[in-house]
Structures are given as C-alpha cells and as structure tokens.
Amino acid sequence: MYGVGAMGSIIARMLTERGAEIVGAVGRSTIGKPLSEVTGIPNVTVTIEGDIEEVVQRTRPDLVVMTTASYMEDVKEGVLACLKHGANVISLAEENLYSWHTSPEDTAEIDAVAKEHGVTYTCSGHQDGYWVQLVATLMGTAHHIDEVRGRASWNVEDFGPELARDQQVGDTLEEFAEWLRGAERPPTFGRPTLHAVAAASGLTVVESSTATEPVLATEDTYCKALEMTVPAGKVLGFTDIDTVRTAEGPVLVLEMTGKVYVEGQADSNAWELKGEPDLDLENQVLPTHLTTCATLVNRVPQVLNAEPGYVSVAELPPLRFQPGNIADHLTAR
Amino acid sequence: MYGVGAMGSIIARMLTERGAEIVGAVGRSTIGKPLSEVTGIPNVTVTIEGDIEEVVQRTRPDLVVMTTASYMEDVKEGVLACLKHGANVISLAEENLYSWHTSPEDTAEIDAVAKEHGVTYTCSGHQDGYWVQLVATLMGTAHHIDEVRGRASWNVEDFGPELARDQQVGDTLEEFAEWLRGAERPPTFGRPTLHAVAAASGLTVVESSTATEPVLATEDTYCKALEMTVPAGKVLGFTDIDTVRTAEGPVLVLEMTGKVYVEGQADSNAWELKGEPDLDLENQVLPTHLTTCATLVNRVPQVLNAEPGYVSVAELPPLRFQPGNIADHLTAR
Structure with missing residues (x-):
C-alpha cells in the first residue's frame, strides 16, 4: 500500500477481504504506526514506513496500490521506483487514466520501463x-454519434475551506473573470477521462479544449466550509467544460461542476448521446x-493478467x- | 439477410452504411421482391428468396444476419444450415443471448458445428x-453484491390486439389466476438475459425461477389495441419476475412488465444493486x-474476429x- 489515507485504507480492507496479503505500507504523516491502527483492518502486522523504493525492494510485492496523488508529475518517480523493482502498479492518479495526450513523454517512459521489467x-x-x-x-x-455529453458535479462543502476558496466561492463575477484570466490551474480530470473514452471507442483525438464558467447564486446561499453567506449574484463555484474532438466525427464533452449545493441538490452523473x-x-x-x-x-486481477506496459482502462x-x-x-x- | 422485416431492414441499411455488401436475402411473405423495395435501401440489387440453405451455399457470405424468431427451437435448423456452409451467424433470437441453461443440448450442437466449420x-x-x-x-x-434487480416495461398498445390478449388485458383477477395456472407460455426473455449477466460476471447459476404477477387498473383505462375500456380492478397486463441464484451469492432479478400504459408512462430500464x-x-x-x-x-466485427463456436455476448x-x-x-x- 503506497498511501494509506482514506482511499488507501478502504482499498486495503477490500483487498484483504478478497484474499490479498498486505506485505508493506508507505505513508507520510503516519510513519511508524501499525497499518492495522491507521486503516482499522485487523490481522495485518505491517508497520507504515516512509521509503517506497526500500519497501518494494525488500517485500517484493506482486502489486503496489498507489493512492498518493492525482498528476503524472507527482506520481512518476514513485511509479518508476516500483516498476524497476518488478512490481505491478495500480493507482488512482486521475491524469493517468489516459495520459498519452497530456503527458506523452512521461507516459512513454513508464510504458518502456514497465515493459523492460515485465510489469x-x-x-x-x-x-x-x-x-x-x-x-x-x-x-x-448507437449507429451514429454526433456528440456525447456528460454532466457531473461535486459539493464544495464536502472538501473544506481550502477547496472552497479554490472554487472562488463568494467572488463577484468581475473577480471571477479576473482570477480566471490569470489562474494557473492544474489540468482538469475531464480531459484524460474523455481521452480514455475516445481510446476505448477506437476514436482518434484531434483537439482538446477546456472552458470554465462560473455558477452564480440565484438567492443568498450559506456556505458552511467558509462560514459565510454567498449573496445572490455572486459565485457558488464553477463548471469546467472539457471538449474533445475526434477524427472520426464524434465530439466528447464533460461538464464538471464544483459548487456550494443548495437544498435538494446531490452529486450527479448523467450522459446524453446525440x-x-x-x-x-x-x-x-x-x-x-x-x-x-x-x-x-x-x-486488480485484470491488471496482473495484462501484457506488460502502461495499460490504460481503455485496453x-x-x-x-x-x-x-x-x-x-x-x-x- | 435472413429475415427482412422491420429489424432486418434497419440492420441492412446500417450495415451498408458501414461498408458491408449484401449478397443475398431470405424472406417469407416478400419472396421475389427486390430487397431495395422491401427495405428502402438504395443500391442493393438482391432479390428476396425463400431457401436460406440454397442462398448461403450459392452466395458464400461472411456473415448471416438472422432476424426470424426468438427461440432456439425456431432458429436452430436455419442456424445450423448457415454454419455448415461456412457462414458466421448473428441473430436477434432472445433465447440465444445465453442458451446454455435453457437449451443446453441444442446450444452444444450449434457450438460443435460452428467449431467444426470454423465459424x-x-x-x-x-x-x-x-x-x-x-x-x-x-x-x-461494487465490492460486494447481494442482489441486482432490473425493471423494464413495454406498452401493450405498441404491439396490436393479439399481444394484448396474450397479456390478458381486461381479465378479472380470478380469470387471470385461472389462466396462469393452465397457461402454456413460452419461456421469458428475462431468464437467458440474467444467465448472460451471470456468465459475464463470472457467476455460477444454481437456480432459475419465474413468477408472474398481474398489473391491475387503478382507474378505468382505455385500451386502444382492443378498443375497450378496462374497468378499475381488472387486468392491464402482467409482470414476469425472473430470479437467478448464483453459487457465489449474488441474486439477479429482472422484472419485465407488459401492460396498457396510462397517461405519462413510458418504457423504462432501471437497475438497482444492493x-x-x-x-x-x-x-x-x-x-x-x-x-x-x-x-x-x-x-459484427467482434463476431467475425471471435474464435469459432457458440459465442455469447458474455465472452x-x-x-x-x-x-x-x-x-x-x-x-x-
């Protein structure tokens, strides 16, 4: 287990319920603690350590489950360390769902190292x-596809004040526009997702773009995460709209909204095909x-059975x- | 094209739009007519004939698309004739979605003949x-599955008076119960469907059962197909509830309702997993x-690429x- 936070703990429990043996764990703030104490799983005797390469080299796992970060630049070094010591790796890194377009060189390097070591x-x-x-x-x-459009959302309230500020909650429309012009934002998760949809469907990506639109409060709305009331007309969050055009014709769109929910709103996953x-x-x-x-x-079994290399879920x-x-x-x- | 009714005509058009060449057509009531006239597709010069074996033997198609019937007993002879002359076959026969449990011997025979002829x-x-x-x-x-339950429906009004009578529209509850006790009904389509879900999911079927429940009118309801008003308390149709139990634990259920729709009702496909x-x-x-x-x-391309035999959609x-x-x-x- 490389990463033993909320996701890593649930995955560790599910894996042991499927007969897996956990031979090592690497964390950051919990180094030195028993994995059983941190995850709540009984019958694991492993202590959390700090150096992934050392642990993989010593324990020789079949698989490393990596739940540390979302972007290629933050996971690459750790992934390569595991692969080089003959361990398969499965991660939650959203960019790596399909990173051939967003990080082609790093993806090719991982692919080559994985093939070299047969994992x-x-x-x-x-x-x-x-x-x-x-x-x-x-x-x-479908027989013919013009457009596939997904709409998903998440509630700013679920992720604390820092993310609420990242979503520009409480901004005026002018403040939002100014922020957006100068913002150095990480890439959206929607883009590699749509690249995976295209790859799974035999479609060739020719252009990817992202637009961002504010979501404004239509009435005064209380934001628990920031302990403030957002007045009507100010920003509750925003929607990233990723668009991927393909050589074969179909256009793929994902609208991802993170905002302060009002009464009765809930996470959604809805797709329309034209x-x-x-x-x-x-x-x-x-x-x-x-x-x-x-x-x-x-x-996990599919990944362990797969041919060596960078294997996306499209394959x-x-x-x-x-x-x-x-x-x-x-x-x- | 083996069968050139409503479905066969749409499929023929879609296939030609995907670059397929139609080399022969077999029908029943339209023998002697040009396929272009019956299907509305331009640029096909084939005339509809009556003997599938003769047409397959003469035209040597890569694939026969069969849209003639729903049950193994009604399609088996035609399927075998095509396979024996080296043609792959894809059909809409609902039972054959997964017929290893409902018609094991016939399925094994088709499997053997297909393998023998490499199709x-x-x-x-x-x-x-x-x-x-x-x-x-x-x-x-999902990590653990207790039950998967699907609910689907169709409108009796869409299929004319004969099917409306089959659905016992207008019966009293007593008449319905008496009919059900003595009814010799064809097997449900739900059962092979759930067998396919089980096979696709690596689950072993241990028991399959079907229950049937009437749907009663809660108010006077007009049935166009039968040109009559069904009084409140009488039968609008019924629901077949197929249940498949598996050795691994998950129970699969499909509730299929065919009834006279009332204002605002529409076909549905909804699944819940517990x-x-x-x-x-x-x-x-x-x-x-x-x-x-x-x-x-x-x-079609997946079927043409598959290893010879009876290949269900689970594989x-x-x-x-x-x-x-x-x-x-x-x-x-």
Missing part, C-alpha cells in the same frame, strides 16, 4: 466505471469513495465484478 | 447493451428498435461503438 502500470477509480466504461458501452448501442439514435444514461446513487475503491479492486477487458478471491482470477502471464 | 454463432440486440453490458459494468464498480455500496443505473431514452439494430451491427470484448467501416475492425482469424 504493468494502470490507473482506475470512479472515472473508470462511471465516466468511461458505462459511457463507452452506451456508445456501443446521434442515431439519441440515448441517455444516469446514475442517481453515487457513493464515489466506495465505487472508486471497489472499481480499482475489481481491476483492459470489460470492467466486471470479480467474485471471490483475486487469486482465482489470475492466469499465468 | 461463430452469436445473439445480440437491445438486451446485450441495456440488460447485460451496462448492468455487468455497474456490478464491476451490496457494498448500493448502486443504480437508469436509461430514460429507449428507442429499442434502433438500439437493437445498432448494437447488433457494432457486434465478447466490451460492447463498443465501431467507427467507420466494418472491414477496418477485422483482424485475421
């Missing part, structure tokens, strides 16, 4: 199931933390429930 | 996309005729949009 690197999570596989499957019931025929898909129940962890765990077999123990699903590679 | 037999359609692949993908985001975590999935837009045809057409690669020409997606087999 794989894959990223999965909620995106894999709800924004890639369900959508690509829906597309498989083409022959028009289609749609919606999930009302979205326990994102658990679907993130369960999806990654269901990918894996269909996402499927893997009943029983992980070991029962392994084929000789 | 495949597969069934696809709306069920493949909406009742198998989307559902099995959703299951792939487990860790609870999940759901819904499609509001259901142009079933078009999704049936488009899904089958998207399966095929992920259902995906296949952009461009079918020929571009073919691998040497």
Whole structure:
C-alpha cells in the first residue's frame, strides 16, 4: 500500500477481504504506526514506513496500490521506483487514466520501463466505471454519434475551506473573470477521462479544449466550509467544460461542476448521446469513495493478467465484478 | 439477410452504411421482391428468396444476419444450415443471448458445428447493451453484491390486439389466476438475459425461477389495441419476475412488465444493486428498435474476429461503438 489515507485504507480492507496479503505500507504523516491502527483492518502486522523504493525492494510485492496523488508529475518517480523493482502498479492518479495526450513523454517512459521489467502500470477509480466504461458501452448501442455529453458535479462543502476558496466561492463575477484570466490551474480530470473514452471507442483525438464558467447564486446561499453567506449574484463555484474532438466525427464533452449545493441538490452523473439514435444514461446513487475503491479492486486481477506496459482502462477487458478471491482470477502471464 | 422485416431492414441499411455488401436475402411473405423495395435501401440489387440453405451455399457470405424468431427451437435448423456452409451467424433470437441453461443440448450442437466449420454463432440486440453490458459494468464498480434487480416495461398498445390478449388485458383477477395456472407460455426473455449477466460476471447459476404477477387498473383505462375500456380492478397486463441464484451469492432479478400504459408512462430500464455500496443505473431514452439494430451491427466485427463456436455476448470484448467501416475492425482469424 503506497498511501494509506482514506482511499488507501478502504482499498486495503477490500483487498484483504478478497484474499490479498498486505506485505508493506508507505505513508507520510503516519510513519511508524501499525497499518492495522491507521486503516482499522485487523490481522495485518505491517508497520507504515516512509521509503517506497526500500519497501518494494525488500517485500517484493506482486502489486503496489498507489493512492498518493492525482498528476503524472507527482506520481512518476514513485511509479518508476516500483516498476524497476518488478512490481505491478495500480493507482488512482486521475491524469493517468489516459495520459498519452497530456503527458506523452512521461507516459512513454513508464510504458518502456514497465515493459523492460515485465510489469504493468494502470490507473482506475470512479472515472473508470462511471465516466468511461458505462459511457463507452452506451456508445456501443448507437449507429451514429454526433456528440456525447456528460454532466457531473461535486459539493464544495464536502472538501473544506481550502477547496472552497479554490472554487472562488463568494467572488463577484468581475473577480471571477479576473482570477480566471490569470489562474494557473492544474489540468482538469475531464480531459484524460474523455481521452480514455475516445481510446476505448477506437476514436482518434484531434483537439482538446477546456472552458470554465462560473455558477452564480440565484438567492443568498450559506456556505458552511467558509462560514459565510454567498449573496445572490455572486459565485457558488464553477463548471469546467472539457471538449474533445475526434477524427472520426464524434465530439466528447464533460461538464464538471464544483459548487456550494443548495437544498435538494446531490452529486450527479448523467450522459446524453446525440446521434442515431439519441440515448441517455444516469446514475442517481453515487457513493464515489466506495465505487472508486471497489472499481480499482475489481481491476486488480485484470491488471496482473495484462501484457506488460502502461495499460490504460481503455485496453483492459470489460470492467466486471470479480467474485471471490483475486487469486482465482489470475492466469499465468 | 435472413429475415427482412422491420429489424432486418434497419440492420441492412446500417450495415451498408458501414461498408458491408449484401449478397443475398431470405424472406417469407416478400419472396421475389427486390430487397431495395422491401427495405428502402438504395443500391442493393438482391432479390428476396425463400431457401436460406440454397442462398448461403450459392452466395458464400461472411456473415448471416438472422432476424426470424426468438427461440432456439425456431432458429436452430436455419442456424445450423448457415454454419455448415461456412457462414458466421448473428441473430436477434432472445433465447440465444445465453442458451446454455435453457437449451443446453441444442446450444452444444450449434457450438460443435460452428467449431467444426470454423465459424461463430452469436445473439445480440437491445438486451446485450441495456440488460447485460451496462448492468455487468455497474456490478464491476461494487465490492460486494447481494442482489441486482432490473425493471423494464413495454406498452401493450405498441404491439396490436393479439399481444394484448396474450397479456390478458381486461381479465378479472380470478380469470387471470385461472389462466396462469393452465397457461402454456413460452419461456421469458428475462431468464437467458440474467444467465448472460451471470456468465459475464463470472457467476455460477444454481437456480432459475419465474413468477408472474398481474398489473391491475387503478382507474378505468382505455385500451386502444382492443378498443375497450378496462374497468378499475381488472387486468392491464402482467409482470414476469425472473430470479437467478448464483453459487457465489449474488441474486439477479429482472422484472419485465407488459401492460396498457396510462397517461405519462413510458418504457423504462432501471437497475438497482444492493451490496457494498448500493448502486443504480437508469436509461430514460429507449428507442429499442434502433438500439437493437445498432448494437447488433457494432457486434459484427467482434463476431467475425471471435474464435469459432457458440459465442455469447458474455465472452465478447466490451460492447463498443465501431467507427467507420466494418472491414477496418477485422483482424485475421
């Protein structure tokens, strides 16, 4: 376990329930503590350490589950350290869901090192199931596709004051526009997600763009995270609109909104397809933390069975429930 | 094209739009007519004939698209005739979505003949996309599954007076109960569908059962198909509830309702998963005729690429949009 925070702890528990043995754990603020104490899982005797390369070299795991960061630049060094010591790696790093377009050189380097050492690197999570596989499957019931448009949202209140400030909650429209002009924001998660949808569907990406639109309060709205009331007309958050154009014609769009929810609003995942025929898909129940962890765990046997290299979820077999123990699903590679 | 009715005509048009050449057509009531006249597709010069074996033997197609019937007993002879002359077959026969449990001997015979002649037999359609692949993908985001329950419906009004009478529209509850006790009904389509979900998810079927419940009118309801008003308390149709139990634990249920719709009701496809975590999935837009045809057409390259035998949709690669020409997606087999 490389990363033992909220996600790492849930994944560790699910993995042990599927018969996996945890042979090592690497953390940051919890170094020296027993993994059982930090994760709440009984029957693991591992103590959390600090140096991933040392732990992988000593424990020789089949798989490293990495839950430390979201972007290629923040995970690359750790991924390479694991791969070089013969460990497969599966991570939640959102960019790595499909990073051939956003970080082509680093992705190629990971791919080469993984192949050299006969192991794989894959990223999965909620995106894999709800924004890639369900959508690509829906597309498989269409004859012609003009556009596929997804709408997802998250509640600023769930992530504390820092993220609320990042979402510009409370800004005037003018302040928001000025911030947006000068903002050095990290890349959206929507872009690699749509790149994965394109790859899964045999579509060739020719252009990717992102637009950002503020969401304004239509009435005075209290923000718990910032302990303030956002007056009507001021910013509740914003929507990133990622658009990917393909050589074959279909346009893929994902609108991702992070804002202060008002009474009755909830996380959403809704997709519309325009083409022959028009289609749609919606999930009302979205326990994102658990679907993130369960999806990654269901990918584990497929990742261990895959040909070496950087293996995106666009190339894996269909996402499927893997009943029983992980070991029962392994084929000789 | 083996069958040139409503579905066969749409599929023929979609196939030609994907670069396929139609080399023969077999029908029943339209023998002797030009395929272009019956289907409305331009640029096909084929005339509809009556003997599938003769047409396959003469034209040597890569693939026969079969849209003639729903049950193994009604399609088996034609399927075998095609396979024996070296043609792959893809059909809409609902039972054959997964017929290893409902018709094991016939399925084994088809499997053996297909293997002997190096070709495949597969069934696809709306069920493949909406009742198998989307559902099995959703299951792939769960860690533990107690039950998966689908609810689908169709409107008796869409299928004329004969089917309305089959659905017992206008019966009293007593008449319905008496009919049900003595009814010799064909097997449900829900059962092979759930068998396909189980197979796709690595689950072992241990028991399959079907229950049938009447749907009663809560107010006087006019039935156009029968040109009569169904009084409150009498039957508007019924629900077949298929239940499949698996050795691994998950129970799969599909509730399929065919009834006279009242104002505001529409076809539905909604699935709920109980487990860790609870999940759901819904499609509001259901142009079933078009999704049936488009899904089958998207399966064509996968079926042509598959290893010989009876190949169910549980064994095929992920259902995906296949952009461009079918020929571009073919691998040497």
